[in-house]
Amino acid sequence: MTTPFTGRSLVIATMHGKEKVILPAVEKRLGVRCQVPAGLNTDLFGTFTGEIPRAGNPLETARQKVMAALEKTGASLGIASEGSFGPHPAIPFVAADTELLLLTDRENGLEIAAQEISTDTNYGxxxxxxxxxxxxxxxxxxxxxxxxxxxxxxxxxxxxxxxxxxxxxxxxxxxxxxxxxxxxxxxxxxMRAHLNPTRMAVIAKATEALLQKLTSLCPACHWPGFTPKEKIPGLPCGWCGTPTSLPLAVVTRCDKCGYVQENKFPSGATKSDPAFCDQCNP
Ligand SMILES: [Zn+2]
Ligand SMILES: [Zn+2]
Structure with missing residues (x-):
């Protein structure tokens, strides 16, 4: 598969050995040559232990890291990662590790991020x-x-x-x-990645999620990031046929050429469980 990244040099903005899980997968799936810049101090953008507070949200911090690496190396393509730890956003009292991976392509004005939220963490x-x-x-x-x-x-x-x-x-x-x-x-x-194998495994999953987006190409123009962003509700009730709030279709729109693809019945089911119907189960 040829992507806008094929054959290019990609810089991984990381300390603490995260390239161990990011690099092999990225090189193989994107057809790029990776480099890890020497002497890049990503701790400048904040540390987990709070000596240096983080300036913004995880996406902004990842952006700062990748920009610093691009400046330092002169490369136009880079990946940065950013982890955060705390209560799970949907399950209170359960600790979660959220790993965000960001790809920035300055040549094509492209930014694609993916994240993995895992309760598999020893954070405490x-x-x-x-x-x-x-x-x-x-x-x-x-x-x-x-x-x-x-x-x-x-x-x-x-x-x-x-x-x-x-x-x-x-x-x-x-x-x-x-x-x-x-x-x-x-x-x-x-929680530094090289000292925390559980975290390293979550970073590997986030890498997979990012690669999934980067290798999903628009059928019309082959631009990456062609993944569903919008749901259309209205899956009909299995008993009475009334439209429910469950998705009837998902819509994928190309950021580059605007090509739109609508996929009906994203879960595979053509009818909803009546439990979700306002008529049958008010
Ligand atoms: Zn397109
Ligand atoms: Zn119904």
Whole structure:
């Protein structure tokens, strides 16, 4: 398949080894040559641990990262990724990892983003009062295959910070120093991708979602990003035929040439369950 990216050089704006999952898939599916710019400090655009606050939303941050990489290398095509952690947008009290991937093509004035929201994350933190408590929490958050951060004080005024802890000896040592000075120690998951295999797997899924969009080409002009953006409600009720709020069709519109494709019955079903009908189930 030939895309507007075929044969070009693509820069991956990342630190922390994310290219390990992004690069092979992108090279294979887009037919590009990838490079990771040396000396690009994406931490300038914010860190998870709050030393440097993020300037905007994840999309804006990803945009800043990719632009910095394009400036540095002179390339016109780049990908950046941005992760965020917190409560799941639809399921309260469940932690979620949201990974956003953004492709920017300056030559064609193209920007395409995709994201993966996963509840598969070890994201968490705990205030502990003894070495035993730190080790119990550590095991709950997949330590030592996933790294930890230990510090004293408060999240805004941290003291004795140790990052990237990956063995129990190191954890005991770091926690003991904080406990001695503060009487309590905060243990937190280190979410940097190279120290967190669970997060790396979610980044791989986000990469797949982005590639899916990039390789969905307009049937008329072969422009990428030809994926459904609009739903038309009205799937008829299976009992009485009244249109329901479920989608009857999805509409895909090409950003480049305006070609429109309408696909009826996107879920495969031609009738709705009467449970969704205002007449049968008011
Ligand atoms: Zn088109
Ligand atoms: Zn009905």
């Amino acid at each position: 933190h705990k205030v502990c009062y003894s070495p035993e408590e730190t080790e119990t929490f550590a095991r709950q958050v997949l330590f030592p295959s996933h790294a930890l951060i230990v510090y004293g004080g408060s999240p805004s005024r941290k003291d004795l910070v140790t990052r990237g802890i990956t063995d129990f000896h190191q954890l005991r040592h770091a926690a003991a120093a904080v406990l001695e000075r503060h009487g309590e120690v905060i243990v937190e998951t280190d």
